[in-house]
Amino acid sequence: MNGVHDMGGMHGMGPILAEKNEPVFHAPWEGRVLALRRAMAAWRKWNIDVTRHEVELVPPAEYLRLSYYERQFVAFLEMLVKSGLVTRAELESGIPAQGSAKATPTLTPEKAAVLVARGVPTRRDVLVTPRFRGGDHVRARNMHPVGHTRLPRYARGKLGVIDRDHGVFVFPDTNAHFLGEKPQHVYSVRFAARELWGQQASPRDSVFLDMWDDYLETA
Amino acid sequence: MLVVENTPQVHNLVVCTLCSCYPWPVLGLPPVWYKSAPYRSRAVIDPRGVLREFGLELPQETEVRVWDSTAELRYLVLPERPAGTEHLNEEQLAALVTRDAMVGVARVSPSQKDASA
Secondary structure (H helix, E strand, O other): OOOOOOOOOOOOOOOOOOOOOOOOOOOHHHHHHHHHHHHHHHHOOOOHHHHHHHHHOOOHHHHHHOOHHHHHHHHHHHHHHHOOOOOHHHHHHOOOOOOOOOOOOOOOHHHHHHHHHHOOOOEOOOOOOOOOOOOOEEEEOOOOOOOOOOOOHHHOOOEEEEEEEEEEEOOHHHHOOOOOOOOEEEEEEEEEHHHHHHHHOOOOOEEEEEEEHHHEEEO | OEEEEOOOOEEEEEEOOOOOOOOHHHHOOOOHHHHOHHHHHHOOOOHHHHHHHOOOOOOOOOEEEEEEOOOOOOEEEEOOOOOOOOOOOHHHHHHHOOHHHHHOOOOOOOOOOOOOO
16 A cells, blocks of 8 residues: 555655664563564464554554554554454453453463464465566566555666565565465565666665565566 | 675665564664654665764765665675774674664774664
């Protein structure tokens, strides 16, 4: 979706504020949000692409106003409701509805630690023919899906060169909508800074993006 | 994880314009500025300006490579070995490396570790 999350190349966002001796969390609740999100992934009600898309669905003004962990929390609550783990009424009251089913088996801290350490790999060990090879000239598709995509706007329609093939990965555009994994090759694609930004950019510079096969066409 | 090497000719910078992808297993959780709109929006269109904001002025002849982490690959910058550190061993060199240098917004200083990282 052409959302405000896709901010590569935007102006007016202000100075970069780097904090000296920054703590890992600025408040204990931030750590709780991170832990909740990581641990609750164990129920497999969603996947990494669903979680990213849910954050993108935070309305633009809110997205920019909220802190990172606030956005993550808002998106997390939406996922809980959409996946049927809790109802909106339960969220509002803070009390489980009478007779509501409990998710089993219980997720214990020990199990959560193992699951978090293991992660959820998105690389797939399947044989898929790559459409491109290193050195091929390609164009990023000019596409504007209303759903999730990892093809940033600033690269769409632009010419690049395949730098290397990373192998086969789950396709976020379908996976984020529970439409299947559609595993395909991901390439590192090199775009000259001038192709992306015109003459204001240095002729020496470039931006590398990782792109799925479906984002590319032969140029 | 992919490691990209800084050399006298090439400077690498890592960003995630779409969210906040970052090499957690090695660097831990990212700082707030890495996840912020100012960094995410400008790192790809004006990397030299971003580096200047971090106090790093690159010569025009240096090639800048920006890595936008759009997939599940994670990027880490191998900083350039500072001049005057030929006598240091691996451990002493490692002590000079900062988080910022591994994101690509700083160089490794030959003397003291930057307090911000």
